[in-house]
Structure formats: C-alpha cells, structure tokens
Amino acid sequence: MTLELHGVSRIVDGQEHIRPTDLRLERGTMNVLLGPTLSGKTSLMRLMAGLDRPSQGRITWDGRDVTGLRVQDRQVAMVYQQFVNYPSMTVFDNIASPLRLMGVARPEIDRRVRETAEMMKLTSMLTRRPLELSGGQQQRCALARALVKNAGLVLLDEPLANLDYKLREELRVEIPRIFEASGAIFVYATTEPEEALLLGGNTATVWEGRVTQFGPTPQVYRQPVDATTARVFSDPPMNFLPVVKSGGRIAFDQGQGASAGLAAGLPDGRYLAGFRPNHLAIRQPAPDAWRFDARLVVTELTGSETFVHLDHHGRRWVGLVHGVHDLPLGRVLPVWLEPRHVYIFGEDGRLVTPAAYAAAA
Amino acid sequence: MAKITLDNLAHSYLPRPAGPDDYALKELNHDWEDGGAYALLGSSGCGKSTLLNIISGLLVPSQGRILFDGRDVTQALTAERNIAQVFQFPVVYDTMTVRDNLAFPLRNRGRPEAYVAERVAEIAAMIGMEHMLDRKARGLTADAKQKISLGRGMVRKDVNALLFDEPLTVIDPHMKWELRTQLKKLHHDFGHTMIYVTHDQTEALTFADKVVVMYDGRVVQIGTPQELFDRPEHTFVGYFIGSPGMNLLPAEVSGREARVPGGTMPLLHEYRGLSGRVQVGVRPEHVRLSAGHGLPVSIRRIEDVGRHRIIRADLMGHDLNIIAPEDQAIGADMTRAVFDPARVNVYADDWRVKAA
Numbered sequence: 001m002t003l004e005l006h007g008v009s010r011i012v013d014g015q016e017h018i019r020p021t022d023l024r025l026e027r028g029t030m031n032v033l034l035g036p037t038l039s040g041k042t043s044l045m046r047l048m049a050g051l052d053r054p055s056q057g058r059i060t061w062d063g064r065d066v067t068g069l070r071v072q073d074r075q076v077a078m079v080y081q082q083f084v085n086y087p088s089m090t091v092f093d094n095i096a097s098p099l100r101l102m103g104v105a106r107p108e109i110d111r112r113v114r115e116t117a118e119m120m121k122l123t124s125m126l127t128r129r130p131l132e133l134s135g136g137q138q139q140r141c142a143l144a145r146a147l148v149k150n151a152g153l154v155l156l157d158e159p160l161a162n163l164d165y166k167l168r169e170e171l172r173v174e175i176p177r178i179f180e181a182s183g184a185i186f187v188y189a190t191t192e193p194e195e196a197l198l199l200g201g202n203t204a205t206v207w208e209g210r211v212t213q214f215g216p217t218p219q220v221y222r223q224p225v226d227a228t229t230a231r232v233f234s235d236p237p238m239n240f241l242p243v244v245k246s247g248g249r250i251a252f253d254q255g256q257g258a259s260a261g262l263a264a265g266l267p268d269g270r271y272l273a274g275f276r277p278n279h280l281a282i283r284q285p286a287p288d289a290w291r292f293d294a295r296l297v298v299t300e301l302t303g304s305e306t307f308v309h310l311d312h313h314g315r316r317w318v319g320l321v322h323g324v325h326d327l328p329l330g331r332v333l334p335v336w337l338e339p340r341h342v343y344i345f346g347e348d349g350r351l352v353t354p355a356a357y358a359a360a361a
Numbered sequence: 362m363a364k365i366t367l368d369n370l371a372h373s374y375l376p377r378p379a380g381p382d383d384y385a386l387k388e389l390n391h392d393w394e395d396g397g398a399y400a401l402l403g404s405s406g407c408g409k410s411t412l413l414n415i416i417s418g419l420l421v422p423s424q425g426r427i428l429f430d431g432r433d434v435t436q437a438l439t440a441e442r443n444i445a446q447v448f449q450f451p452v453v454y455d456t457m458t459v460r461d462n463l464a465f466p467l468r469n470r471g472r473p474e475a476y477v478a479e480r481v482a483e484i485a486a487m488i489g490m491e492h493m494l495d496r497k498a499r500g501l502t503a504d505a506k507q508k509i510s511l512g513r514g515m516v517r518k519d520v521n522a523l524l525f526d527e528p529l530t531v532i533d534p535h536m537k538w539e540l541r542t543q544l545k546k547l548h549h550d551f552g553h554t555m556i557y558v559t560h561d562q563t564e565a566l567t568f569a570d571k572v573v574v575m576y577d578g579r580v581v582q583i584g585t586p587q588e589l590f591d592r593p594e595h596t597f598v599g600y601f602i603g604s605p606g607m608n609l610l611p612a613e614v615s616g617r618e619a620r621v622p623g624g625t626m627p628l629l630h631e632y633r634g635l636s637g638r639v640q641v642g643v644r645p646e647h648v649r650l651s652a653g654h655g656l657p658v659s660i661r662r663i664e665d666v667g668r669h670r671i672i673r674a675d676l677m678g679h680d681l682n683i684i685a686p687e688d689q690a691i692g693a694d695m696t697r698a699v700f701d702p703a704r705v706n707v708y709a710d711d712w713r714v715k716a717a
Binding site: 037173297307318 | 404405502503504533534535538541542545546549560561562563566567568585586587589590591600601602603604605606644646664665666667668673687688
C-alpha cells in the first residue's frame with residue numbers, strides 16, 4: 001500500500017496549521033515525523049488517519065482517493081502518548097477488542113491475539129489486567145491492540161514520551177523489529193532527534209506546519225537541505241557562525257580560515273556556517289582546523305563526555321567533547337573546528353555545500 | 362540555604378512493616394551539603410518520590426529524622442520548611458499574567474514592590490519570557506507554563522532548598538538544553554541547595570555535582586557523574602547510567618584474568634577470594650571491534666545515532682554492545698571484540714569488588 005499526500009493543507013480559524021504538503025509513504029516503511037511541539041506532527045497524522053479533512057489537496061491510498069473517507073472506513077491504527085487500555089479487561093481482551101468490533105471469527109481472534117502477544121512479549125501477561133502491568137508493558141499492550149488489526153497504516157504519536165528513560169531505550173530497539181514483522185506503513189512522531197536516528201527508516205522534519213525535508217533518516221541528518229532542518233535534527237542544536245567568502249579564504253568575526261576544500265566552487269559572498277556540537281574540539285584536532293576564542297558559560301558532565309556551553313561574540317554554541325574536563329567558567333578558551341565538518345548555508349538558509357565528511361559518508 | 366541531614370530515615374506505607382521488602386524507602390543516612398546540587402535518579406517505583414516528599418514535608422517518615430541545619434523538622438509542615446518546589450506538570454494561575462505569577466511568592470511574603478519588580482525582571486530574562494510578562498498564563502503552551510513554574514520556584518533567594526520533581530518532562534528537547542543550562546548557571550551564581558528528581562540520566566548527570574542512584578527503595582550509589590560512569594558500585598548503576606548501559610558477562614576471575622564466554626580477558630588488577638555470582642562489567646565505550654585478536658562476536662545490527670554508532674553484537678549467546686566512532690569503517694572482517702583492561706569492573710552478587 002502507498003499513502004500519498006498531494007498538496008494537502010489544513011487551515012483552522014484562518015490559521016495555516018499545515019502548509020501545502022506532498023508526501024509519499026511506501027508499504028513496509030518506517031516514517032518518522034520529527035519536530036518540536038506544535039510544529040504540526042499530530043495535525044499531519046490526523047489528516048493521514050482521516051480524523052481531520054484537508055482544507056486543500058487530496059490523499060490517496062494505492063492511487064485511490066480517500067480524502068473524504070471516514071476514519072472508521074480506513075485501515076488505520078493509532079497509538080497515543082497516553083497509553084489507552086480498557087482497565088477492566090484482561091490483556092487478551094484488550095488486544096482482541098478491535099477484532100471483535102470487526103466481527104472476526106473466534107478461532108481467528110484467538111490465533112491473531114496470541115501471535116501479536118508473542119511478538120510484543122506479552123504472552124505470559126494475557127490473563128492480567130493493564131493496571132497490574134508495568135508502564136512499558138501497558139504501552140506494549142496498547143501497541144499490540146493497534147497491530148492486531150493488520151491495519152495498513154499505523155500511526156504512533158510520541159508513544160514512548162510518558163515512559164521512563166531506560167524503558168524508552170529498550171522499546172526503541174524493539175519497535176523497528178516489530179515494525180519489520182508487520183509490513184505496514186508506520187508513521188512515528190517524536191520531538192527527539194536521537195529517537196529518529198535509532199528508529200532509522202525515513203524522516204520528515206517538520207517545522208511550523210511545513211515538512212522541510214523527507215528522505216532516508218541518516219541522509220536527512222547528514223545532508224540537511226536547509227538550516228531549519230539542521231536545527232530541528234540536532235540535539236543539542238546545531239551551532240551557527242556568519243562568514244564571508246572571498247577568494248580562497250573564509251573570514252569570520254574573529255579571523256579567517258584557509259578553506260581550499262570548502263571554498264571550491266563557492267561564489268564570493270556572505271554565508272552561514274553550521275556545525276554540530278560533537279565536531280567542536282577543545283584541542284586542535286588537525287593542522288587545518290579553525291581556531292575560535294569563546295567564553296565558557298557552563299559545563300555539564302555526563303560521566304564520559306562534557307558539554308561546553310560557549311558564548312562566541314554573542315552567539316551561543318554548544319560543544320560535546322569526549323572525556324571529563326574541568327574547565328574554568330567565565331574564561332575565554334580556544335576551541336577548534338575542522339573545515340570538513342562545516343556546512344555552508346546561504347543567507348536565505350538553503351544548504352549551499354554539505355560538510356565534506358557527510359558528503360563522503 | 363541549609364544543610365539537610367537524613368538520620369536513620371526509612372519509610373513504609375504499611376502500618377506494621379514486617380521486613381525490608383515492606384519499606385518503600387530503606388534505611389538511609391545522608392547529608393545534603395549546603396549549596397550542593399544533587400540529583401535523585403532511578404526508575405518508577407524506586408522510592409525517589411517518597412524521599413522527596415519526606416524532605417518537602419508532604420510525608421512524615423515512619424522511622425528516623427530529617428534535619429535542616431541541625432534543626433529537627435521531621436514533624437514540620439511544608440510551609441514551615443521554607444522550601445521552593447517545582448513539579449512535573451506546571452502549576453500556574455491561569456487568570457494571572459506571567460508577571461503576577463512570577464511575583465506571587467514574593468508578594469505573598471510582603472516584599473516591597475520595587476524589589477519584586479527587579480527580581481521578576483531577572484527571572485523573566487533567565488527563562489526567556491521578558492516579552493510576554495503582560496500576557497495571561499491561560500492559553501500558553503505546556504512548556505511556557507512550566508517555564509513560569511520554574512521561574513516561580515527560583516524567584517525567592519531566601520529558601521532553604523529548591524526541590525525539582527521531574528521538572529523537564531513536558532519540555533521539548535531544545536528547550537530542555539536552555540533550561541538546564543540556566544538552572545546550572547543559577548546554581549553556580551547563587552549557590553542554592555538543589556535536589557532534582559528524575560528518571561532521565563542525562564538530566565541527572567548534567568545537572569548535579571552528586572547523583573544519588575536509587576534502586577528498589579535503596580540508595581545504591583552516591584557519586585559524581587564520572588564515578589558513576591567509571592566505577593559503578595552496583596550492576597544496576599552500570600545498567601542505568603549510559604546508553605546503552607554497561608555490558609555484563611558471566612566470569613570466573615582468578616588473579617589478573619577473567620575467563621568469560623569465548624575466551625579470557627586480561628584485568629589491570631589482581632582479584633582474590635571471590636565468591637557468589639561473578640560478572641565482569643565493561644561499558645560499550647570501552648569495547649572496540651577488531652580484525653585481529655579478541656573475543657569472537659557476530660554483529661546483529663548497527664544503529665547510526667549520528668555522533669557515533671551502536672553495534673549490537675552477540676558474544677557466545679550474550680548481548681554485547683559496542684560504541685564505534687562516527688567516522689570508523691566497520692569491515693566484514695571485524696569479528697573480534699577487544700576490551701580495555703583498565704576499564705573492566707568486577708562484580709560479585711551485583712556489587713563491585715575492589716582489587717586485592
């Protein structure tokens with residue numbers, strides 16, 4: 001099954017919640033909608049599900065127009081952030097409930113519930129009630145109910161957001177495995193870049209009601225089409241620096257860097273350089289690295305790494321460096337950046353040159 | 362600000378607890394130093410909220426005492442303890458403006474308006490809401506409301522302690538960075554005693570000078586982020602800190618060598634007289650793939666998380682996670698895993714064993 005959005009938009013009270021969007025989701029793919037709260041992820045899902053009607057545009061399934069079709073008449077399953085289970089029913093009956101509504105025969109219900117429970121590691125829990133389960137098991141029960149219908153489209157709206165960190169880590173590993181076994185189109189909304197990366201598949205970055213880029217997840221991460229996409233798909237956020245390219249050199253606030261590779265083919269002019277926190281170094285990593293002097297605002301230790309929060313001429317930068325470093329707060333210190341890790345964006349935010357390391361990956 | 366002492370503290374929700382299993386919080390002695398930034402870290406049900414509620418006075422412990430600067434406050438009401446609290450979900454007055462919400466704790470204590478205005482301006486700048494001070498709180502997003510809650514929690518300078526209960530749960534990742542940095546800076550600048558409860562290791566480790574890790578009603582380790590990472594005292598700490606957590610392998614240890622599935626691994630120190638269930642623990646950061654020597658592994662899956670890759674491997678039927686740098690090529694001939702001997706910890710019945 002292929003789900004297509006053709007110029008779909010959604011306007012509520014004169015406000016454009018979703019700007020005209022084209023999207024093509026193929027059968028058997030995991031598709032992540034990545035963006036901050038209120039960027040339009042849930043609105044897009046509701047349009048896909050048929051819970052809301054687009055203001056403009058069409059939605060097709062395998063080429064068939066389903067724009068006006070009610071959610072009940074579509075093959076859709078949804079899982080929300082709050083796990084929704086029937087507290088008075090057993091896990092078995094919870095998973096079976098959509099099949100009973102569809103009028104599926106008893107032996108068939110039994111077979112499908114057990115099969116799904118096995119996949120979701122709930123077989124030993126089938127006679128329990130949801131409140132006797134851990135948070136992770138409750139959410140797996142909700143997931144099982146969504147999957148048992150064999151719906152062509154499974155929509156997961158931040159399904160792990162209410163779970164403990166460690167549980168989330170475990171389910172993130174499980175979900176791609178479950179999805180691979182189901183063959184449906186999965187759409188998964190999250191605010192967390194790391195979650196998108198772990199889920200793999202394709203990612204659509206969403207910002208202010210617009211899909212800024214859609215493609216294979218590692219590609220969107222390493223070759224963002226614009227600064228907005230890069231910002232959405234970076235945690236901590238990408239760092240930026242205005243630069244001027246003139247001849248063979250790139251000049252920035254404080255000085256200038258040689259840039260043979262970077263400058264090649266780039267017309268002279270003003271640009272915005274972007275780089276990820278993990279590419280900022282506190283020791284010179286290579287002879288051609290650019291040096292900046294930035295003021296250290298705060299450091300945070302994670303046990304194995306140090307986040308350095310810097311002020312560089314009024315711009316906030318974050319660096320993520322290996323090891324634990326006890327650095328003096330408030331002091332100006334040299335930090336380094338290799339040209340191969342630098343993305344060059346135009347003044348309008350469009351990507352002009354991807355970072356050399358990413359282009360090679 | 363105050364030093365907070367927990368003296369023989371324990372709590373059971375049952376009227377007549379029979380054994381240790383009946384205690385939601387098992388016996389605990391601890392000093393929270395004046396001006397320290399602490400995190401209480403653990404999964405749901407580990408007892409961290411019980412402990413926080415005892416400190417804040419919402420709960421009277423069934424055993425032991427709690428002291429603020431040596432003064433017994435065990436029976437004192439929350440209001441008498443002079444603490445500020447920020448909860449998981451925003452608590453704001455919808456009909457008030459952002460400004461009045463922030464000013465509330467100060468006006469409540471009769472502070473002069475000039476001081477209130479000055480302090481509200483400072484806090485508003487810190488939480489990035491200067492431009493919306495005159496808006497009503499109603500209609501703001503959840504994270505904007507939570508920022509108001511955080512700001513209100515920090516507006517008073519004279520509190521004994523600031524308690525945070527999962528304050529960033531409803532906040533977007535980008536905003537989390539900003540707020541956490543601001544909390545950290547605030548702690549650095551003003552030196553409040555802060556206790557921050559969370560299940561999120563990143564929040565705990567980056568916020569706190571010392572992290573208190575709880576498991577099953579017990580404090581299993583109190584340490585700096587580096588101590589928790591390098592020398593987890595309990596296998597739970599190894600598992601809970603780090604993404605993925607520490608690898609654990611069954612082992613027979615004698616002298617400077619550990620016999621594990623698939624071969625042996627050298628140890629930096631000598632261990633003697635181990636008893637019970639013996640395991641070695643190595644973090645994924647300290648294992649690398651090799652084409653040469655090492656223990657035999659097969660790669661099941663590689664997860665590209667951007668700044669590095671997580672390799673999910675199998676070592677003789679045991680899960681083994683390895684973290685590889687972003688730019689390292691992983692060849693098909695890399696079928697061995699090598700462990701950094703300096704980074705191997707040895708455990709007996711889940712507790713770390715010190716070298717002989």
